[in-house]
Amino acid sequence: xxxxxxxxxxxxxxxxxxxxxxxxxxxxxxxxxxxxxxxxxxxxxxxxxxxxxxxxxxxxxxxxxxxxxxxxxxxxxxxxxxxxxxxxxxxxxxxxxxxxxxxxxxxxxxxxxxxxxxxxxxxxxxxxxxxxxxxxxxxxxxxxxxxxxxxxxxxxxxxxxxxxxxxxxxxxxxxxxxxxxxxxxxxxxxxxxxxxxxxxxxxxxxxxxxxxxxxxxxxxxxxxxxxxxxxxxxxxxxxxxxxxxxxxxxxxxxxxxxxxxxxxxxxxxxxxxxxxxxxxxxxxxxxxxxxxxxxxxxxxxxxxxxxxxxxxxxxxxxxxxxxxxxxxxxxxxxxxxxxxxxxxxxxxxxxxxxxxxxxxxxxxxxxxxxxxxxxxxxxxxxxxxxxxxxxxxxxxxxxxxxxxxxxxxxxxxxxxxxxxxxxxxxxxxxxxxxxxxxxxxxxxxxxxxxxxxxxxxxxxxxxxxx
Numbered sequence: 001x002x003x004x005x006x007x008x009x010x011x012x013x014x015x016x017x018x019x020x021x022x023x024x025x026x027x028x029x030x031x032x033x034x035x036x037x038x039x040x041x042x043x044x045x046x047x048x049x050x051x052x053x054x055x056x057x058x059x060x061x062x063x064x065x066x067x068x069x070x071x072x073x074x075x076x077x078x079x080x081x082x083x084x085x086x087x088x089x090x091x092x093x094x095x096x097x098x099x100x101x102x103x104x105x106x107x108x109x110x111x112x113x114x115x116x117x118x119x120x121x122x123x124x125x126x127x128x129x130x131x132x133x134x135x136x137x138x139x140x141x142x143x144x145x146x147x148x149x150x151x152x153x154x155x156x157x158x159x160x161x162x163x164x165x166x167x168x169x170x171x172x173x174x175x176x177x178x179x180x181x182x183x184x185x186x187x188x189x190x191x192x193x194x195x196x197x198x199x200x201x202x203x204x205x206x207x208x209x210x211x212x213x214x215x216x217x218x219x220x221x222x223x224x225x226x227x228x229x230x231x232x233x234x235x236x237x238x239x240x241x242x243x244x245x246x247x248x249x250x251x252x253x254x255x256x257x258x259x260x261x262x263x264x265x266x267x268x269x270x271x272x273x274x275x276x277x278x279x280x281x282x283x284x285x286x287x288x289x290x291x292x293x294x295x296x297x298x299x300x301x302x303x304x305x306x307x308x309x310x311x312x313x314x315x316x317x318x319x320x321x322x323x324x325x326x327x328x329x330x331x332x333x334x335x336x337x338x339x340x341x342x343x344x345x346x347x348x349x350x351x352x353x354x355x356x357x358x359x360x361x362x363x364x365x366x367x368x369x370x371x372x373x374x375x376x377x378x379x380x381x382x383x384x385x386x387x388x389x390x391x392x393x394x395x396x397x398x399x400x401x402x403x404x405x406x407x408x409x410x411x412x413x414x415x416x417x418x419x420x421x422x423x424x425x426x427x428x429x430x431x432x433x434x435x436x437x438x439x440x441x442x443x444x445x446x447x448x449x450x451x452x453x454x455x456x457x458x459x460x461x462x463x464x465x466x
Contacts, residue, residue, distance in 0.1 A: 048114045051107035052079035058106045066214040085115040091200045093118040123203035135293040142204040144173045144196030150316035153383035158457045172230040176460045219260035222279045234398050244411040250275035269336035300327035303404040306396040308354045353407040368434050377437045386444040391430040399423045
């Protein structure tokens with residue numbers, strides 16, 4: 001009896017399964033267990049890459065050692081993955097070709113010859129880091145050449161020399177890379193690791209400004225020392241301000257305990273660091289706030305501008321975001337360590353300092369400058385050749401920035417003694433001299449031998465057009 005029942009039952013079960021599969025293929029699968037992606041890293045490298053590595057091991061051991069200790073090397077990313085010429089690249093390193101015909105050089109044989117680019121650009125980096133490059137491309141860092149030309153009378157009035165710009169301004173802001181008539185990179189524009197460099201492939205910036213060659217370390221970029229080459233001095237002393245603040249004090253006291261090598265997106269306040277660095281506040285992910293390579297985010301006042309404005313109202317480079325949204329992001333960064341009351345009190349003081357700078361110092365000084373020009377006391381032909389122009393410039397570009405940035409980063413000495421105290425001193429001298437000239441009708445004295453005012457006033461065509 002059991003035999004008679006067993007075989008029909010089996011037949012019905014098989015038929016039922018067949019029908020379910022035929023009618024609904026998905027039903028036979030397991031939707032809660034999607035197929036896991038398969039990754040395979042090729043551990044071998046082509047002979048040409050081996051040649052690069054071995055040659056540089058012998059000829060430039062510092063470059064080799066940096067690369068060998070990098071995450072790139074650990075992931076088997078070789079010189080060719082970054083330096084190999086891509087279609088349309090103009091910056092072929094022609095001088096590199098000579099090394100393939102030398103018997104005294106390791107791997108100096110023609111069979112290892114490959115065309116390489118000297119300059120590794122954000123466009124090259126984007127093959128593996130697309131999100132970071134996209135974020136960076138819309139930041140003030142990447143577009144700082146444009147900002148500089150729109151703000152700076154040194155350039156627009158030709159008041160410094162081309163070499164003073166090359167060795168000073170452009171080392172931070174970046175050059176416009178150009179190719180000479182022989183197809184070589186113009187030495188006046190390269191080498192350069194400026195944060196806003198315009199590359200031959202059209203990309204903006206240099207990732208190596210913060211992640212220096214050839215280790216490209218995330219740990220290095222998280223340290224405040226990564227920022228201090230450019231963010232220092234009388235006009236934007238962010239590193240000095242940071243070191244005076246409690247954040248900087250705690251960093252120096254406990255940095256040996258910081259875990260700078262935590263994976264991206266996992267660097268956590270109270271776990272990996274006790275007090276934030278520049279990157280922790282302006283770039284790294286924390287709590288609900290995602291990491292970003294766009295330093296234009298999280299900012300609610302534009303403190304580098306002559307008149308403090310909201311970032312979206314900053315004419316040289318309007319931010320494409322809303323300051324209230326960005327302030328809330330920064331507040332959420334603060335809340336990883338501070339209470340709501342502490343955070344709100346900080347922003348109350350910051351907003352009040354901005355208002356006082358704008359209304360008490362900058363606006364009256366700017367109105368007086370306009371009056372001086374309108375009455376012919378000052379000449380608009382040049383800038384800095386008359387003392388009052390220099391006084392006005394330093395009021396916003398030096399003392400005014402130090403005051404606002406000192407408040408914004410909680411450095412009381414910079415907010416007051418280096419900031420608003422100096423604003424008062426500069427303002428009083430400026431107003432006294434200006435009012436004297438207006439009262440007497442005298443024209444301001446112009447320095448007849450202003451030195452080295454030989455720089456080109458032509459804005460970069462590749463950025464601004466003809």
